[in-house]
Amino acid sequence: MESEKVTMLRYRGSKLSRMKKIDIFPKIEETFKETSSVGGTFSIFSFLLIIWLVYSEINYYLDSKFVFKFSPDTDYDAKLKINVDITVAMPCSNLGADTLDSTHQNAYKFGSLEEEDTWFELAPNQQIHFDNKKHFNSYLREEYHAIKDLLWKSSFSTMFADMPERSSHPDRPYDACRIYGSLILNKVSGNFHITAGKSLNLPRGHIHISTFMSERDYNFTHRINKFSFGDLSPGIVHPLEGDELITNNGMTLYNYFIEVVPTNVKTFLTSVNTYQYSVKELNRPIDHDKGSHGMPGIFFKYDMSALKVTVSQERDHLGMFLAKLCSIIGGIYVCSGLLNNFVQFCYTFIMCNWDLQSVGKNDVQSSDCKPIPDVVPVSL
Numbered sequence: 175m176e177s178e179k180v181t182m183l184r185y186r187g188s189k190l191s192r193m194k195k196i197d198i199f200p201k202i203e204e205t206f207k208e209t210s211s212v213g214g215t216f217s218i219f220s221f222l223l224i225i226w227l228v229y230s231e232i233n234y235y236l237d238s239k240f241v242f243k244f245s246p247d248t249d250y251d252a253k254l255k256i257n258v259d260i261t262v263a264m265p266c267s268n269l270g271a272d273t274l275d276s277t278h279q280n281a282y283k284f285g286s287l288e289e290e291d292t293w294f295e296l297a298p299n300q301q302i303h304f305d306n307k308k309h310f311n312s313y314l315r316e317e318y319h320a321i322k323d324l325l326w327k328s329s330f331s332t333m334f335a336d337m338p339e340r341s342s343h344p345d346r347p348y349d350a351c352r353i354y355g356s357l358i359l360n361k362v363s364g365n366f367h368i369t370a371g372k373s374l375n376l377p378r379g380h381i382h383i384s385t386f387m388s389e390r391d392y393n394f395t396h397r398i399n400k401f402s403f404g405d406l407s408p409g410i411v412h413p414l415e416g417d418e419l420i421t422n423n424g425m426t427l428y429n430y431f432i433e434v435v436p437t438n439v440k441t442f443l444t445s446v447n448t449y450q451y452s453v454k455e456l457n458r459p460i461d462h463d464k465g466s467h468g469m470p471g472i473f474f475k476y477d478m479s480a481l482k483v484t485v486s487q488e489r490d491h492l493g494m495f496l497a498k499l500c501s502i503i504g505g506i507y508v509c510s511g512l513l514n515n516f517v518q519f520c521y522t523f524i525m526c527n528w529d530l531q532s533v534g535k536n537d538v539q540s541s542d543c544k545p546i547p548d549v550v551p552v553s554l
């Protein structure tokens with residue numbers, strides 16, 4: 175029993191002494207340590223520098239970046255959802271809204287939008303809401319590049335609330351039609367339009383029947399409250415929302431040329447497959463005498479982009495972050511040590527030489543003026 179204990183101790187002792195040999199942190203006895211005011215100053219400066227750099231490194235690590243990638247869109251069987259809410263200054267009975275796309279399918283296949291008779295003039299509470307939306311959206315369009323990261327990071331999938339209910343009802347007949355809802359379309363190019371007369375589907379396309387209407391009934395003044403593709407996602411601005419176009423010429427053709435870009439937004443919180451779009455607007459009065467032909471109405475001609483954008487929120491790897499921290503601390507420690515030695519060397523050198531030649535022997539303590547040891551190259 176006794177002997178067993180002894181061997182155990184001896185064994186542990188020899189193991190510890192082996193570990194002792196490979197210690198790269200040799201302890202120096204306090205009496206050998208020398209401190210100086212220059213060294214103290216350097217310590218304070220290096221310490222402050224380390225704190226400052228570590229602080230900015232932590233900030234940099236916590237502040238994520240957005241990485242944009244472009245790749246061909248290979249999602250063949252996805253559908254394109256279109257969300258609209260448009261008010262046109264014509265009664266619903268005179269209007270038809272439908273979609274034609276390059277697959278030439280029956281327009282009713284996509285479902286239909288709700289139509290609601292209303293007044294073009296907004297109630298005061300609605301007007302405030304719409305004006306806010308208009309201004310805010312135009313601000314977003316202009317400042318988009320400055321604030322896009324902020325937008326992606328915000329978890330607001332919709333920047334604007336829905337239009338409030340009308341607070342007062344004017345006592346005159348309805349003069350406008352609100353067309354709203356969502357349609358699921360094929361992901362190909364197409365044309366969503368609102369024009370005079372109800373549409374009638376024929377085997378080769380479709381026509382809008384507007385025989386009982388005179389040109390005086392035409393008024394394609396419109397207000398776009400919502401026009402977007404896909405699901406709502408933070409960071410996406412819908413440039414057409416908040417648009418209001420008023421015309422005094424009933425025979426006006428409004429063309430919107432839209433390029434739809436599939437976009438995948440991956441933030442730390444969400445991952446949404448949705449669409450952004452860019453739009454060009456063109457309107458012209460229809461006047462057959464002047465060679466401006468066509469059909470008055472509002473046409474949204476959309477086309478799909480072949481490239482898909484992936485926006486992902488990224489952050490450095492934790493290991494990399496820790497390695498950077500270590501290199502900051504270690505690097506500054508070593509460098510300031512070298513600099514400290516150098517400054518101390520110069521200081522002693524100058525003070526001692528000066529001291530020998532001039533008067534003030536008391537200024538420099540003799541202990542500072544040790545002979546400077548030769549630098550011995552370390553050999554292993």
Ligand SMILES: *[C@@H]1O[C@H](CO)[C@@H](O)[C@H](O)[C@H]1NC(C)=O
Nearest residue numbers: 263294393395421422423424
């Ligand atoms: C169309 O309606 C709007 C709004 O009510 C009005 O300001 C405009 O003058 C009308 N245009 C025509 C051609 O009637």
